[in-house]
Structures are given as structure tokens and as C-alpha cells.
Amino acid sequence: MEMSRRNFIKSTLAASAAVAAGISTTSNAVAQSQEVVVERWVKGVCRLCGTGCSVYVGVKGNRLVAMKGNVESLTNTRGYLCVKGMNIWKVAHHPDRLTKPLIRDGKGVLRPASWDQALTLIEKKFKEYHKKYGYDSVAYYGSGQCTTEESYTFNKLWKGGFGSNMVDGNPRLCMASAVAGYMSSLGSDEPAGAYADIEKSETIFLVGSNLSEAHPILFRRVARHKKDNPNVKIIVCEPRKTLTSAVADLWMPSLPGTDLAIFNGMAREIIKNNWHDKNYVKTLGRVTIGDGSKELSWADYVKHLEKYTPQYVEKKTGCPAADVKAAAKMFAKSKATLSMWCMGLNQRANGVWANNLIHNLHVITGNYGKPGADAFSLTGQPNACGGVRETGSLAHLLPGARPVANQKWREFVQGYWGVAKYSINPSKAINPKPGMHAVKLFSSLGGEKDKTKPVKAVIMSTTNPAQTLPNVNKFIGGMQDAFTVVIDIFPTRTAQCASVVLPAAFIYEKGGVFGCSERRSFLTEKAVNAPGEAKADIWIAAQIAKRMGLTKLIGWANETNIDRMNELAWNDYIGCTANTEKTLKGATYSRLKKSTVGVQWPCPDEKSPGTYKRYVRGMDPIFDNPKRYGYTIPADAKEFFYARPHGKANIFLRDDPDNSEQTSPAYPFIMTTGRVLEQWHTGSMTMRIPETAAAHPHSFVEINEKDANRLKIKNGDIVKVESIRGSNILPAKIVNNTLEGVIFVPMHDQKADRMVNFICSDIVDPTSAEPDYKVSAVKITKVSGPKKIDGRYLVTRTEMNKKTFS
Amino acid sequence: MIFTSAVLEFDKNSYEKLLPFIESHSEVEIYEKDINAGKMILVISTEDDAQLEVIQKDFLANELVIDFTYHAIHFGESVDKLIDGEIKIDFEDINNKKKNKPQ
Amino acid sequence: MSFINKIKLFLNSFEDNEFFKINRMRPPGAVEEKLFMELCIRCSKCIEICPYRVIKRSNLTKDFEVGTPYIYAEEKGCRLCMKCTTVCPTGALDKEVTYFRDTRIGVAKIDDTICLNHLLYNQEEAGIADGTMAVCNQCFNSCPLKFDAIYLEDMILPRITDKCTGCGICTESCPTTPKKAINILPNGMADIDEAGYKQYLKRIEKGGR
Incomplete structure (x- = not known):
């Protein structure tokens, strides 16, 4: 035998x-960063949730090879990451990455083109539509990613x-x-x-949040805080008994959509027992109603709350009367109470009111300003x-999060940007009228x-509305018929509807601020x-700016180095907002x-350390020079809500209307939606990571036993699972730790018959226009016995050429 | 030439001490190792099965070795000789010896 | 015996065949292993009825197991639909076992030297931080008897209770490589104390970990 055959x-x-x-045959390290050879570590932020864990990505040559947490971080203290974040870098080198326009x-087939061809087409269409249909016929839809x-x-x-104010984004x-x-x-x-404030709190009120799965690193901080301080009390107000409620001293169940009654009920209980902070209410609170213009009296507020007896609350929400009282006591009698909430309160028919009612509880108990107390x-x-x-x-906004309708601010930004000189719109001004919010935009x-x-054209980035809009079937046709440009890293449902798909760089391939x-x-x-x-x-924005004749407006458009482009854009931004309460002027790129x-605003200059706690003298630099920001603060005020006239926070009289979709004999179940820890949004990234997708490779419907x-x-x-809008075919997961009459479906599956947004209600909050994803009336019928489901469904390059979703 | 692959399980802390012992067997080559898991893949090249047995005995007698098990044997050119009866491999012997090992 | 048959017999009696008994379980409702091997007629009805294609036909030949049904948890765990117990003609799978919470395929066991949450907790308790720790709840999150069969002590350490059915979905979900941090000790195997843990015990014997 020759040597080679032997070998x-x-x-x-x-x-x-x-x-x-x-x-x-390769490394078997559980933590990849230990065994893999890393040439250098590059500082950054995790690509995923709003916790803002900071990380180091490990680089070898031109490849990402590892990730580790930043042990100096103040967000993910001790550098912990969740298993999703720890693996997200793997997405960068996945073979499905889009690499060509x-x-x-x-014939409906997406064909590779050069950047020049794609950008020329975009330029042509934008100019044509601006001329034929007006400047509001072309929109931008952006993303919190x-x-x-x-x-x-x-x-x-x-x-x-x-x-044109036709700019909106998925934070809507x-x-x-x-x-x-x-x-x-x-x-x-x-x-x-x-x-x-987590580590300084005595009572934590987690409401409308499955913290353990949506913000696992913050949950770790909360759980650790409680373990180290047994006197800490945690209240969880949620329709499902999740891992989050396992940390609670008190779990307050509530039928989805009804919890406004609970918050009013707790307020009533607090006032009835004289647990409220009378002085705080007097100096820093103001009772009001509706849009907040008319001031009312404390007596009006107390009268308004009369209806919300514990018995009323129990009947309306399913939360036991005794729990309302217990929660009220824990909330009001602690040294410092921190509330944290997320989509359970925001994605609601009355989401704004739900937010107001939590703020109410904090105002009446004086739970702002002091360490450990906040409505977060x-x-x-x-x-x-x-x-x-x-x-x-x-x-409806301009930089600094101020309304475009605010004339003084609009004129300032207009001047700062040089709109009168550089705008291609004959009006030579910023439009004072707000554009369209997301649901309206896609409806139009x-x-x-x-x-x-x-609206004839839209360019969107890093978001997937063809999967995420509520009652999504309503919007798919419009996206397919219009001139739709999609910027993304992978094929998605939205790219499947697009006229032009532009391949995007991943965060660690371009850099930038999150x-x-x-506020960090x-x-x-x-x-x-x-x-x-x-x-x-x-770079894409810069090319469009150049082609549309706006290189003077976008001064960095002619840069070739992305880092330099980013820095110039950042400087322009922090210059624009330097005199707002959100100033980041001190957060220079260097x-x-x-x-x-990182840096928490307000941070007015490089010497300023950034701000942990706003509205408190000595901690908030706005107090040092309020006039600069357009505010007036009395010299003796230790705490002051300076963005409100007279510095008083509003205590709103809010009802608990039944504005969510109501159940009926035909549609007797409430469907609520949400996340699972292992998946992110529409799964285009996380379904491509087998290790973490293994825990939830496809959607299911959680049904009470x-x-x-x-x-x-x-x-x-x-x-x-069917509503009046559409249906899904899902495997049942029988559980015994959730409310009867309530089912849960996660949001992450791309498979057409498991895309939950076909079912979701498109009722929106009248003020914020945010959809009510949390409450839909549905019926459930058995289709068959158990079947094998091929998980990790992914829209492929080939499927992107098809008109219908499979 | 008979080629045998075997899985060697050892106490991961004694890797350094074990290495010279393995290297003292010229017929044995280390192909893979996972020190943290205390496992190694060895390929042993011997003329016949008797030689193979000697090596196995030797390994099992070493205190630092937790287990030494064959995975596969390739008889190479010897296949023809085996079929013709020129070489005899007595599987019963190997089996019995295995059964007599402490379980 | 012809030479070829000699080889076959020799190969099939390798101890390696029981090298990885962990995460190799009988379908739900299986009777005790010795009895199972007497009753199972290798008809494959359970394999065919399994809607998830989780039950596989064994090709191991030690103790004449070939053709008998196994679930390999590392690839796919049992989804507890309980259809297999209804079709076994000989009672190797007990047809009285119909309620998914009652079945006992085995019991999950966590390796706290690999489990990400255990490692994180150890660092947290020791006050060290090296940036390599990750919060993972995949076994807990994927368990069909979440909170009953498995819970998280201090919101982080997975613990198994006596309600664990041994379905193996946790093992399937576990992200650690190459070894899973959670494994199933199958029920009903002969040598029940050693089942799947032969090597582990040998190591213990020799004074190792």
C-alpha cells in the first residue's frame, strides 16, 4: 500500500x-471565545433587544469568530449576555446573506443588478413620483435596528x-x-x-412585560437583586404565568386588555388608605383629563377613582380583589418603587392611557427622583x-423628539439644516403637517x-412589515404594487414584495451608535x-442624496469612508439637539x-459624566442652565419636571373602555402575542442559528389545559386559530399555568400559515396609532392529530420571486 | 498490516503524564484529542491481532487510562490472506478476554 | 462459521455499541427493558405511527436489540402525543399509559459543569466576570411540562423534579456543543444504575471527577 492510501x-x-x-475536529468550547483564536476584540453593542448589552466581537482575519460580554458594562453588568446575543454574530457569515442588489x-423575478443600475432606477422613480404625485408620494420607513x-x-x-414628513418606522x-x-x-x-434603579429599589412592579424572555439580562439583575435583598418585593401583573411571574411575591393575573382597571384600582386603594405622598402631589403633581390642557382638582381625581373598587376590578380583569389591595400596599409603602413595562402596555388599543396610569401611580406615591424609584x-x-x-x-417629530408642529423648534431645525437654501422642494421649508404613521402609510x-x-414609493430598512403589520393581509398587495425598495441582510417576506432589494451591511460590518x-x-x-x-x-442614503441634488444638505454624502460618514452625521445630529433636554453634545465620537x-443624555459637554437621573438638581445638568434649553426652573426646586409648565407631572383621569376587540360566541377566545427568548422578531436572523432555534423552531398555540x-x-x-381577519394552522401546546379563555401565539415564524399577524387585530391607539397586538378575538378548531412540523422555515431567494407566501 | 481505531478515555488532568506513555508505543498514533473531555482517538498499526492485544492490555493496565475501546478495524491487504486462511484471527479469544475485564 | 460471519459477530459484540446509552430511550409507555425485549416483535407500528418521526429503528445488535424502537433525544425528543402506546400489539408499550404527564420514559439530568446557567451562577456567586457567560433557559423554555417537570432555582439554575417524563425535548434544545448539558437517563434499561453512565462511573471508580 502506498503511504497516501494508508493514511x-x-x-x-x-x-x-x-x-x-x-x-x-474543531474546538469544543462551550463559550466560543475561550478556545477559538481571536486576533482582536472590537467593542460594540449586541444587535438584539433594547437592554443594550455591550459586547466585544472577536475577529480573525476578515471573519467574526466569537463574542463576549463587556465586563465593564453598566447595562449588562458583569458582562453577561443571553444565549441569543452570545450567538448573534454567526449571522454575519451565513450563506443566505444578500450580497448583490x-x-x-x-415576470416578477428578482435579478441581480449593479448598484449603479439599482440606484439609477430608484432615482428615476423618486424624481418621477415627486413630479407626478407630490413630495409626499415617496416615503421612508425605518427601524429601531x-x-x-x-x-x-x-x-x-x-x-x-x-x-416631506413621510418618515416613520417600526417603533410606531x-x-x-x-x-x-x-x-x-x-x-x-x-x-x-x-x-x-433596579439595585436600589425596594418594590419592583413588572407589568405588561415578560422580562425573563424579552430582556433576560435585566431579569437576571432583578432576580439577583431580590436574592441578595430578601426584603425586596416583586409584583408581576401579566395574563400568563411565565418565568417572570416565578420571581414575583405577587402575581396579578389580568385578562388581556383590561388592566387599566387594575391601575386605577390600585390608585384608589392607595388614596383610601392614605398611603399617597400628599406633599409630592401638591408640589409636583397636577390633575388633568383628556389632552391635559384643562386642570382639575384632587377631589375630581378621587371621585373618578370611586368606580374602581377591588370587586369591580376582580370582575373586570380576573385579578382577585385581595391582590389589588396587596399590590397597592407594596407599591405605596416601599422606600422606592420601580415599575418596568413593555409591549403588554404599549401594544394596546389604549396603550397611551395604560402608560399614563402607571405614571399616575408614581406621581401620587412620589416614586420619581429618588434612587430606586422610577416609571421605566x-x-x-x-x-x-x-x-x-x-x-x-x-x-410627527423632528430631532430632539420635538413635534414638527412646534413652530419655534421647526424653524430652528430648518435654519440649522439650511433647508431654505438646500431643499429641492419649492416650499424650501420643513412641512409643518405630520406625515403618516405606519399603519396609515401602508394602507395608503x-x-x-x-x-x-x-403613496407610490417607499424605501425601508432593517424591518419586515410584510410580516409584522397587524392584519398583515391588508398590506401585502400595496407593497407589491408600489415601488418598494427593501434594504436587508437576508431574504424576508418584505423583500418578497419588493421591486428592488438592496444588500445591507450587518452592524459589525459598518459600525454606528445605538x-x-x-438613554445610553x-x-x-x-x-x-x-x-x-x-x-x-x-452609504445608500448618501447616494440617494447625491442623485437627488442634496449633497449640500447631507454634507457627508461625498465621503468614501463609512466611519468618517458616521462621525460627520453624528456631529450634525448632536449639534442640532445640543440645546434640547436630550443633548448628547458631550458624547463626541472620540x-x-x-x-x-457609553453616555447617558442629557450630556451637554465633554466634562459632563452623563445623567443617571433626570429632573433632579445635582444629577440633571439641565438645572445648571435651564434657559439654554428653553426652560424655567425655580432656584429652590430640588426636583422639577421642567418639560412641563410649572414643572408638575400630570395625573390623568383615565377610564377603562373596552376598546380592544371583544370576544363573542363566534370568536370566544382572547389571543395574545409575544416573544420567546430564543427568537428575535421575524426570525430572519435567529431562525438561522440552529443552536438557539432548537428551543423554538416554529410557532405554536399555548392553550390552557x-x-x-x-x-x-x-x-x-x-x-x-382564526379571527375575522385571517387564520393560522398551529400545533397546540397544552399548559396549566395561564388563564382560561386566553391563548398565546409567538410572533417569530415566517411560514405563511403560522404568521400570527394574519390574525392580529389592527385597532390602533387613537393618540399614538400603535396597534393592539395584544388582544384579538379568535376561535379555535381542531384540524387533525399531531403532525410533524418542519421547523426553522426560511423565506429563500427562490421564494422571493413568488407572489404568494408559502 | 491491520489498522485499528480506538477511543482512549483518560483523566483529563493527567494528559501530560500520559503522553510519553502513548508515544512509547511506536504503533500508536494520536489522531484526535479532546483534552477537556478526556478523550483521544488513536490509530494503531499492527502486523496481526496478537500484537494488537498486547497493546490493548498495556493501555488498560495504565492507571491513568479509564478505558480503551476499539471502534473499527481495517484489515488492509491482509483481507485476502484472512479469507485464504493464511492468517487466523480468533474472535472468540478477543471476545472472551473482553468479557473477563471488570465491568 | 464462515469468516465473514465471524467478522460480523465480532463487530457486533463491540462494547462501543453501548458506549452512548445516554439519550437513547424507549418510546413512552415502554415496560421494563428485559420484558420489553421479550415482548417487542419489531413490528415497527410505533415507528410508523409517530407523527414526528422521532421513534427510530435500532441498528445496534448487542443483546439482539436490532429492529427495536428507540428515541434519540439529542436529535429529537418525544413530543408526548401518546399515539405509539395505542398501537403496540404486544404490550411492549403499555396501552394504559395515555396521559402524557403520567409517562416515564426516563429522567433528565443536568451536567452542571457544562450548563451555561450553572456556569454563570458560579461566576456570579464567586464575584468574577470574564465576559463568557450567557443566560440560557432553553431546556426550561422548551419543556412541555415547564414549571412542573423543570423549574429554575433562583431564576437561573435548572432543576428537574419527579414529574419529568424524560421526553428529551430539553436535550434536543440544549445549545451546548459538542456535549449536551442536559441528558436523559433512560428508564427501563437493564443495569438501570449504569444505564448510559458507564463511562462516567468508570471515571468515578478511578478517582476522577
Whole structure:
């Protein structure tokens, strides 16, 4: 035998033995960062949830090879990551990455094209539609997963360059109610406190949040805080008994959509027992109703609450009367109470009111300002705060999160941007009228021939509305008929509807700033190059700016280096908002590059450390020079809600109307939707990571065992879940730890008959226009016995050429 | 030439001590190792099965070795000789010896 | 016996065949292993009826197991639909076992030296932080008897209770590689104390971990 044949035999023998013995030929490290050879670690933020965990990605050559947490972080303290975040870097080198621009031909097939061809087509269409149908016929739909620099650039391009406010983003679907809640209750968006309040709190009120799965690292902080401090009390108000409620001292169940009664009920109980902070109410509270213009009296408020007896609350919500009292006591009698909430309160027909009522509880008990006390709205996406809310990239806002309708502010931004000189819109001004919010935008999007659809083109990035809009069937046709440009890293349902698909760079391939829930902006530096011809969004915005004649407006459009482009955009942004209460003027790029903790606004200059707690003298730099920001603060005021006239937070009289979709004999179940830890949003990234997708490779419907027995449905049976809008075919998961009459379906599956948004109600909050994803009336029918489901369904390049969703 | 692959299980802390012992057997090559899991894949090249047995005995007698099990044997050119009866391999012997090992 | 048959017999009696008994279980409702091997006629009805294609036909030949049904939890766990117990003609799978919570295929066992949550907790308790720790609840999240068969002590440490059915979905979900941090000790195997843990016990014997 020749030597090579001998070696071949030996290697084969060894290989099969290795497989049997469970030895992989590469590293077997559980934590990849330990064994893999990493040449350098690059600082950044996790790509996923609004916690804002900071990380280091490990690079070897031009490849990401590992990830580890930043142990100096103040968000994910001790550098913990969740298993999803720890693996997200693997997405970068996945073979399904889009690497070339694609243009849909006359037969509906997406064909590879050059950037020049794609951009020329976009330029042609935009110019044509601007001329034929007006500047509002072309829209931008952004995302809380784009960087701040990108969102700011597109926002400026549209509002300053095109004179159009047709800019909205997916935070409309998740945070809009929280924004309106903060604006109406406290006068300014975003929390007063920070995560640091967790470790200083005595009572934590988790409501409308499955913290353990949606923000697992914050849950770890909460659980650890309780373990180390047995006197800490945790209340969880949620319709499902999740892992989150396992940490609770008190679980308050509530039927989805009814909890407004609970919050009013708790307030009533607090006041009845004299547990409220009379002094705080007097100096820092103001009773009001409706839009907040008319002031009412404390007596009016107390009278309003009379209806919400514990018995009334129990009847309405299913929450035991005794629990309402117990919760009220824990909330009011603690030294410091921290509330945290997320989509359970925001994605509701009365989401803004739900937010107001939580703020009410904090005002009447004096739970702002002091360490450990705050009404803290958790953000879902990594950059909804920094990139969309703070840059004002929504239809009714401008940078600094101030309304476009505010004439003084609008004129300032107009001047700062040089709109009068550079805009291509003959009006040479920023449009004072807000554009369309997400649901309205996509309802108005359609083909040229359709006169009922005034929006003819949309360019969107890093979001997937063809899967995420509620009652999604209503919007798919419009997206297919209009001139739709989609920027993304993978094939998605939305790309399947697009006229042009542009390959995007992943966060670690382009760098940029993300601002998380606690007002903390953190810079991710570019670690590796993007694959193929994929490009950063900011480069795409720059090309459009150039072609549309807006290089003076977008001064960084002619840069070739992305890092330089980002920095110039960032400088423009922090210059624009330097005199707002959200100032990040002190967060220069060089500071962000050096910092391992990021910067919390307000941060007016480089010496300022950033702000842990707003509205408190000595901690909030706005107090040092209020005039600069357009505020007046009495010299003796220690705590002051300066964004509100007279510095008083609003206590709102709010009812508990039944505005969510109501059940009926035909549709007797309430369907609520939400997340699972292992998946992110529409699964385009996480379904491509087998290790984590293994826990939830496909959607299911969670049914209470008693309901299942009545309907003769067993574990694994295939079930049809149907509303008046559409249906899904899902395997049943029988549980005994959730409310009867309530079912739960996660949101992550791409398979057409498991896309829950075909079923979801499209009722929106009247103020914020945020959809009520949490309450839909459905019926359940058994389709068959158990069947094998092929999990991890992914829209492929080939499927993108088909008109119907499989 | 007979080629045999075997899985060697050892106490992971004694890898350094074990290495010279393995290397002292010229017929034995280490093909894969997972020190943290205390496993190694060895390929042993011997003229016949008797030699193979000696090596196996030797390994099992070593205190640092937890287990030594064959995975597969390739008889190479010897196949023809085996079929013709030129070489005899007595499987019963190997089997019995295995059964007598402490379980 | 012809030479070829000698080889076959020799190969089939390798101890390696029971090398990885962990995560190799009988279908739900299986009777005690010795009795199972007497009753199972390898008709494959349970394999055919399983809607998830989780029950597989064994090709191991030690103790004449070939053709008998096994579930390999590392690939796919049992979804507890309980259809297989209804079709076994000989009672190797007890047809009285119909309620999914009552079945006992085995019991899950966590390896706290690999489990991500255990590792994180250890660092947390020791006050060290090296950035490699991840919060993972995949076994807990995927368990069909979540909260009953498995719970998280201190919201982080997975613990198994006596309600565990041994379905193996946790093993299937576990993200650690190459070894799973949670494994199923099958019920009803001969040598029940050693079932699947032969090597582990040998190591213990030799004074190792």
C-alpha cells in the first residue's frame, strides 16, 4: 500500500471513531471565545433587544469568530449576555446573506443588478413620483435596528431635503404609546431613571412585560437583586404565568386588555388608605383629563377613582380583589418603587392611557427622583430610543423628539439644516403637517394606477412589515404594487414584495451608535467588511442624496469612508439637539470610541459624566442652565419636571373602555402575542442559528389545559386559530399555568400559515396609532392529530420571486 | 498490516503524564484529542491481532487510562490472506478476554 | 462459521455499541427493558405511527436489540402525543399509559459543569466576570411540562423534579456543543444504575471527577 492510501484509511478510521466518541475536529468550547483564536476584540453593542448589552466581537482575519460580554458594562453588568446575543454574530457569515442588489423584472423575478443600475432606477422613480404625485408620494420607513447616524441621515434627507414628513418606522408598532405616555405625563420622552434603579429599589412592579424572555439580562439583575435583598418585593401583573411571574411575591393575573382597571384600582386603594405622598402631589403633581390642557382638582381625581373598587376590578380583569389591595400596599409603602413595562402596555388599543396610569401611580406615591424609584418603559429594539425617537425619525417629530408642529423648534431645525437654501422642494421649508404613521402609510401605499393610494414609493430598512403589520393581509398587495425598495441582510417576506432589494451591511460590518432603553448611547466600531457588495445604510442614503441634488444638505454624502460618514452625521445630529433636554453634545465620537460604558443624555459637554437621573438638581445638568434649553426652573426646586409648565407631572383621569376587540360566541377566545427568548422578531436572523432555534423552531398555540379538554384538543394536535381577519394552522401546546379563555401565539415564524399577524387585530391607539397586538378575538378548531412540523422555515431567494407566501 | 481505531478515555488532568506513555508505543498514533473531555482517538498499526492485544492490555493496565475501546478495524491487504486462511484471527479469544475485564 | 460471519459477530459484540446509552430511550409507555425485549416483535407500528418521526429503528445488535424502537433525544425528543402506546400489539408499550404527564420514559439530568446557567451562577456567586457567560433557559423554555417537570432555582439554575417524563425535548434544545448539558437517563434499561453512565462511573471508580 502506498503511504497516501494508508493514511487515508487511518484517517477514515479515526474520523468515524471521533464522531462516535463525540469529539469534534474543531474546538469544543462551550463559550466560543475561550478556545477559538481571536486576533482582536472590537467593542460594540449586541444587535438584539433594547437592554443594550455591550459586547466585544472577536475577529480573525476578515471573519467574526466569537463574542463576549463587556465586563465593564453598566447595562449588562458583569458582562453577561443571553444565549441569543452570545450567538448573534454567526449571522454575519451565513450563506443566505444578500450580497448583490436585485431588481424585479417584468415576470416578477428578482435579478441581480449593479448598484449603479439599482440606484439609477430608484432615482428615476423618486424624481418621477415627486413630479407626478407630490413630495409626499415617496416615503421612508425605518427601524429601531438601524444606527442613529443612518436614521438621522434619512430623516434629514426627507424632512429637510424633500420637504416631506413621510418618515416613520417600526417603533410606531412598539414604542409609540410609551412616547406619548411620557410626553403627556412628564412632558418629555424617555425614562427619568435608569437600570441602576433596579439595585436600589425596594418594590419592583413588572407589568405588561415578560422580562425573563424579552430582556433576560435585566431579569437576571432583578432576580439577583431580590436574592441578595430578601426584603425586596416583586409584583408581576401579566395574563400568563411565565418565568417572570416565578420571581414575583405577587402575581396579578389580568385578562388581556383590561388592566387599566387594575391601575386605577390600585390608585384608589392607595388614596383610601392614605398611603399617597400628599406633599409630592401638591408640589409636583397636577390633575388633568383628556389632552391635559384643562386642570382639575384632587377631589375630581378621587371621585373618578370611586368606580374602581377591588370587586369591580376582580370582575373586570380576573385579578382577585385581595391582590389589588396587596399590590397597592407594596407599591405605596416601599422606600422606592420601580415599575418596568413593555409591549403588554404599549401594544394596546389604549396603550397611551395604560402608560399614563402607571405614571399616575408614581406621581401620587412620589416614586420619581429618588434612587430606586422610577416609571421605566423598557424598549424592545436596540436603537428605537437613540435612532428613531431621539432623532425624531417619526412622521410627527423632528430631532430632539420635538413635534414638527412646534413652530419655534421647526424653524430652528430648518435654519440649522439650511433647508431654505438646500431643499429641492419649492416650499424650501420643513412641512409643518405630520406625515403618516405606519399603519396609515401602508394602507395608503399602492400602485400608480390606484387613485386611492397616494403613496407610490417607499424605501425601508432593517424591518419586515410584510410580516409584522397587524392584519398583515391588508398590506401585502400595496407593497407589491408600489415601488418598494427593501434594504436587508437576508431574504424576508418584505423583500418578497419588493421591486428592488438592496444588500445591507450587518452592524459589525459598518459600525454606528445605538441608544438603549436607559438613554445610553454606545458606539459599535466596524469589525469586519461586509460580504459581497453589501453596503451600509448611510452609504445608500448618501447616494440617494447625491442623485437627488442634496449633497449640500447631507454634507457627508461625498465621503468614501463609512466611519468618517458616521462621525460627520453624528456631529450634525448632536449639534442640532445640543440645546434640547436630550443633548448628547458631550458624547463626541472620540469619547464614544474610548468609552466602555457609553453616555447617558442629557450630556451637554465633554466634562459632563452623563445623567443617571433626570429632573433632579445635582444629577440633571439641565438645572445648571435651564434657559439654554428653553426652560424655567425655580432656584429652590430640588426636583422639577421642567418639560412641563410649572414643572408638575400630570395625573390623568383615565377610564377603562373596552376598546380592544371583544370576544363573542363566534370568536370566544382572547389571543395574545409575544416573544420567546430564543427568537428575535421575524426570525430572519435567529431562525438561522440552529443552536438557539432548537428551543423554538416554529410557532405554536399555548392553550390552557381546561380549555383544551373541553375542545378535546391534545398536546401536539394541529389546530386552526382564526379571527375575522385571517387564520393560522398551529400545533397546540397544552399548559396549566395561564388563564382560561386566553391563548398565546409567538410572533417569530415566517411560514405563511403560522404568521400570527394574519390574525392580529389592527385597532390602533387613537393618540399614538400603535396597534393592539395584544388582544384579538379568535376561535379555535381542531384540524387533525399531531403532525410533524418542519421547523426553522426560511423565506429563500427562490421564494422571493413568488407572489404568494408559502 | 491491520489498522485499528480506538477511543482512549483518560483523566483529563493527567494528559501530560500520559503522553510519553502513548508515544512509547511506536504503533500508536494520536489522531484526535479532546483534552477537556478526556478523550483521544488513536490509530494503531499492527502486523496481526496478537500484537494488537498486547497493546490493548498495556493501555488498560495504565492507571491513568479509564478505558480503551476499539471502534473499527481495517484489515488492509491482509483481507485476502484472512479469507485464504493464511492468517487466523480468533474472535472468540478477543471476545472472551473482553468479557473477563471488570465491568 | 464462515469468516465473514465471524467478522460480523465480532463487530457486533463491540462494547462501543453501548458506549452512548445516554439519550437513547424507549418510546413512552415502554415496560421494563428485559420484558420489553421479550415482548417487542419489531413490528415497527410505533415507528410508523409517530407523527414526528422521532421513534427510530435500532441498528445496534448487542443483546439482539436490532429492529427495536428507540428515541434519540439529542436529535429529537418525544413530543408526548401518546399515539405509539395505542398501537403496540404486544404490550411492549403499555396501552394504559395515555396521559402524557403520567409517562416515564426516563429522567433528565443536568451536567452542571457544562450548563451555561450553572456556569454563570458560579461566576456570579464567586464575584468574577470574564465576559463568557450567557443566560440560557432553553431546556426550561422548551419543556412541555415547564414549571412542573423543570423549574429554575433562583431564576437561573435548572432543576428537574419527579414529574419529568424524560421526553428529551430539553436535550434536543440544549445549545451546548459538542456535549449536551442536559441528558436523559433512560428508564427501563437493564443495569438501570449504569444505564448510559458507564463511562462516567468508570471515571468515578478511578478517582476522577
